[in-house]
Amino acid sequence: MPSELIYNYMRIDHLPHIWCAGCGNGVLTHDVVRAIDSLCNDPDRPIPREKVVIVSGIGCSSRAAGYLDFNSMHTTHGRAIAFASGIKIANPELTVVVITGDGDCAAIGGNHLIHACRRNIDLTVVVFNNEIYGMTGGQYSPTTPRGDKGTTAVYGVVDRPFDIAALAAGAGASFTARGDVYHVKETTELIRQGIRHKGFSLIDCRSVCPTYYGRKNKKGDAVQMLKWQKENGLPMKQYRALPPEQRADKYALGILSRNEYPEYTEEYQKIIEMAMAEKGKEK
Amino acid sequence: MQGNEACVEGAIAAGMRFFAGYPITPSTEIAEACSVRLPQVGGHFIQMEDELASMAAVIGASAAGAKAMTATSGPGFSLKQENIGYACIAELPCVIVDVQRCGPSTGLATAPAQGDYQQARWGTHGDHPVIALSPSSVSETYTLIIRAFNLAEKYRTPVIFLTDEIVAHMREGIEIPDPESLEICDRRVAGNDGAYKFAYRVPEGQIVPGWKPFGEGERYNITGLFHDYSGFPTNSNAMAQEEGSRLLDKINNNLADIIQVDEYKMEGAEFAVVCFGGTARAAAFAVDAARELGIRAGMWRPVTVWPFPEKELEEKLSGLKGIIMVEHNYGQMLREVSRVAAGRVKVEFIGCIDGTIIEPVRILDKLREVHENAK
Incomplete structure (x- = not known):
C-alpha cells in the first residue's frame, strides 16, 4: 500500500519516476516530502503548502522537483541556488527548498553555493549526494572518494573529495547537517529543522547509486550499500568520541553547525524601508 | 541624464522591481543606479557572485512575479547565454541589457562597438525566439526600455536591449514622459482553473499561456526541458515539435506588433x-x-x-x-x-x-x- 504522502504530494500521473532500481533518491525525496508535510501540518506555525517552492538543477537528484506537487522549478545545471535566490528575494514569503546533487552544487554550481552560504539567505538546500554523475553514466564527481573509479577515472580518482557540509559551514552557512538514505527518521528531522531555520541551511544527504557508483566500485547491490550506511553512519556524539584511527569509513550524522546570523531578505527589507522613508522626505 | 541612467529610470517606469547584476564596464552605472533607486520604490537590487547567477536570479524573480532585469556587456553577455535559452523555453519574461563594447574577449573594454548583434540572435543554443531592441539616443533609451518590458510580458520571452557604449555613456537632456501617458503591459494572469495541468497550454485566441506567479495557488512545474501542457518534461518528438514551433511562431506571427523602424x-x-x-x-x-x-x-x-x-x-x-x-x-x-x-x-x-x-x-x-x- 503506497504511502498517503504519495497521493497528497506527488504528481502521480507522472509516476513511475526515472530513477534506477535501488537508487537512494526516492527515499531522500520521501524524507523531503515528510519534512514539508510535518511543517504544513504544524499546529503552531503551519507553512502554507501554496507558499512552498521546490527548485532543482540538473542531474538525477534534480528530477525530484517535477514529481512534487508544489510550485516547482527545474533549472539549469549548477544554477538552482541562484534561481532560488531570485525567487526568495522577489517574494520572501515563499519557503524555498533546493534539491541538488553533488556535481550540481559542488562542481558546476560551487560558486553559487558558497555565496548563498555567505549571504545567509533563507533557503534550504538538500543535497542528494551519490558521489557520482549518474545521469551521464558514472563519471567521477567532486565527492567521489579518492582512488574510487568512474567512467572518467578508470585508474582511480586522483583529486581529493569535498565534504559538502563542511564546505558550506566554512563558507558561513548558518545551519549545516548530514543525513543519509538509511537513517530515514533522523534525516527527515534534519530537513525539517533546516527548513524551519531562519537563514541558509544545507543538509548533505548521502545517497546510494548502485548502478553507476556501486557496481563500478564493487560496493554490492542497493541492500549492501544501505547496510554499509547503517554500519558507518554514526550519531554526531558517537562519531566524535571515536579516536581518529577508528573513524576510517565512518561518518557523522546530525547537525554539524548552527548559528544565528542576520538573514539576507530581512536585512534588505530594512534597506527598503529606510530608502522609501528618505525618498518620502524629499517630496 | 546619462544613457545608462535613462535605462534604469525607464525600466522602473515600466514596473521593473528586481535587478540582479555583476559589475562590468560599460554597463556598471545601470547596476549602481538600480542599487539606489529600486529600494526607493520597494524593489530589490542584488549584486550576484557572477553573470550566470545574475541571469538565473532574474529568471527566478520573474517566476515569483517580479518584472526583472539584468545588465551586462560582451563578456558577461556570453556568460548569460545558457540561462537566456532557459527563459525562452520556460517562457519567463525578463529584460537583458547588453551595453556593447569593443572586441572579442576583454577587447577594448571601455571603447564602443556593435559586435554583439549576431550573438543577440544566436548566442544561446538551439532554435529559439528572440526579440532585440536597440536605442540610438538617451531619450529613446528611456522609452524603448519600457517597450522592451512590454514585449517581454506580452510574449512571455526574454527581450535583449542592445545598447552600446556610445549611447550608454552619452549625456543629454531628455523629457521624461508623464507616467500617466505610458502604455504599460503586464502578464496575462490566468485563473485558478486547472491546477498544474494546463500551465503551458495556450488558450484559444491567446498568444501565450496564462500565468500565475509562484505562491498564488496554481502549483505547476517549470523546466528547461521540452514539456507537456502541465510543464512536466517530455521525450515526445511530437510535443517537442509543437512546442518548438509555438515558441518561434509567437514571435514570427506577430511581426507587425514587434517590429519598429525609424x-x-x-x-x-x-x-x-x-x-x-x-x-x-x-x-x-x-x-x-x-x-x-x-x-x-x-x-x-x-x-x-x-x-x-x-x-x-x-x-x-x-x-x-x-x-x-x-x-x-x-x-x-x-x-x-x-x-x-x-x-x-x-x-x-x-x-x-x-x-x-x-x-x-x-x-x-x-x-x-x-x-x-x-x-
Whole structure:
C-alpha cells in the first residue's frame, strides 16, 4: 500500500519516476516530502503548502522537483541556488527548498553555493549526494572518494573529495547537517529543522547509486550499500568520541553547525524601508 | 541624464522591481543606479557572485512575479547565454541589457562597438525566439526600455536591449514622459482553473499561456526541458515539435506588433544609409550633409533589430539605387541587409572594430562615391 504522502504530494500521473532500481533518491525525496508535510501540518506555525517552492538543477537528484506537487522549478545545471535566490528575494514569503546533487552544487554550481552560504539567505538546500554523475553514466564527481573509479577515472580518482557540509559551514552557512538514505527518521528531522531555520541551511544527504557508483566500485547491490550506511553512519556524539584511527569509513550524522546570523531578505527589507522613508522626505 | 541612467529610470517606469547584476564596464552605472533607486520604490537590487547567477536570479524573480532585469556587456553577455535559452523555453519574461563594447574577449573594454548583434540572435543554443531592441539616443533609451518590458510580458520571452557604449555613456537632456501617458503591459494572469495541468497550454485566441506567479495557488512545474501542457518534461518528438514551433511562431506571427523602424528623410531617397543604435547620429548628420549637396539620401534604422525587419526593407528596395550599411563591427547586420537586397540593390559597407567611432565624413564620402557611380 503506497504511502498517503504519495497521493497528497506527488504528481502521480507522472509516476513511475526515472530513477534506477535501488537508487537512494526516492527515499531522500520521501524524507523531503515528510519534512514539508510535518511543517504544513504544524499546529503552531503551519507553512502554507501554496507558499512552498521546490527548485532543482540538473542531474538525477534534480528530477525530484517535477514529481512534487508544489510550485516547482527545474533549472539549469549548477544554477538552482541562484534561481532560488531570485525567487526568495522577489517574494520572501515563499519557503524555498533546493534539491541538488553533488556535481550540481559542488562542481558546476560551487560558486553559487558558497555565496548563498555567505549571504545567509533563507533557503534550504538538500543535497542528494551519490558521489557520482549518474545521469551521464558514472563519471567521477567532486565527492567521489579518492582512488574510487568512474567512467572518467578508470585508474582511480586522483583529486581529493569535498565534504559538502563542511564546505558550506566554512563558507558561513548558518545551519549545516548530514543525513543519509538509511537513517530515514533522523534525516527527515534534519530537513525539517533546516527548513524551519531562519537563514541558509544545507543538509548533505548521502545517497546510494548502485548502478553507476556501486557496481563500478564493487560496493554490492542497493541492500549492501544501505547496510554499509547503517554500519558507518554514526550519531554526531558517537562519531566524535571515536579516536581518529577508528573513524576510517565512518561518518557523522546530525547537525554539524548552527548559528544565528542576520538573514539576507530581512536585512534588505530594512534597506527598503529606510530608502522609501528618505525618498518620502524629499517630496 | 546619462544613457545608462535613462535605462534604469525607464525600466522602473515600466514596473521593473528586481535587478540582479555583476559589475562590468560599460554597463556598471545601470547596476549602481538600480542599487539606489529600486529600494526607493520597494524593489530589490542584488549584486550576484557572477553573470550566470545574475541571469538565473532574474529568471527566478520573474517566476515569483517580479518584472526583472539584468545588465551586462560582451563578456558577461556570453556568460548569460545558457540561462537566456532557459527563459525562452520556460517562457519567463525578463529584460537583458547588453551595453556593447569593443572586441572579442576583454577587447577594448571601455571603447564602443556593435559586435554583439549576431550573438543577440544566436548566442544561446538551439532554435529559439528572440526579440532585440536597440536605442540610438538617451531619450529613446528611456522609452524603448519600457517597450522592451512590454514585449517581454506580452510574449512571455526574454527581450535583449542592445545598447552600446556610445549611447550608454552619452549625456543629454531628455523629457521624461508623464507616467500617466505610458502604455504599460503586464502578464496575462490566468485563473485558478486547472491546477498544474494546463500551465503551458495556450488558450484559444491567446498568444501565450496564462500565468500565475509562484505562491498564488496554481502549483505547476517549470523546466528547461521540452514539456507537456502541465510543464512536466517530455521525450515526445511530437510535443517537442509543437512546442518548438509555438515558441518561434509567437514571435514570427506577430511581426507587425514587434517590429519598429525609424526612417529619416527616406521619402524619395535614392540612397539609404542603414544603421542601428549609437551609429545613427553620424548617419543622420551625413544624410543632412548629402542632401545639401543634392544627393537624395535617407537613413533607415531598425529599432527592433531582431527579428530583422525584412518586409520593411523589402518595401524600400524598389526606389533605391544604393544602400550603405554602417555599423561598428565588420559586417553583422550587413548579412541581413544583403540577404534581403539579394543583389537587386548594391550594398556598400562601412565598418569599424578599432574602438573609435565612425565619423559622418566617412559616410558622406561613401554617399558621394555611390552617387557618382550611379550616374
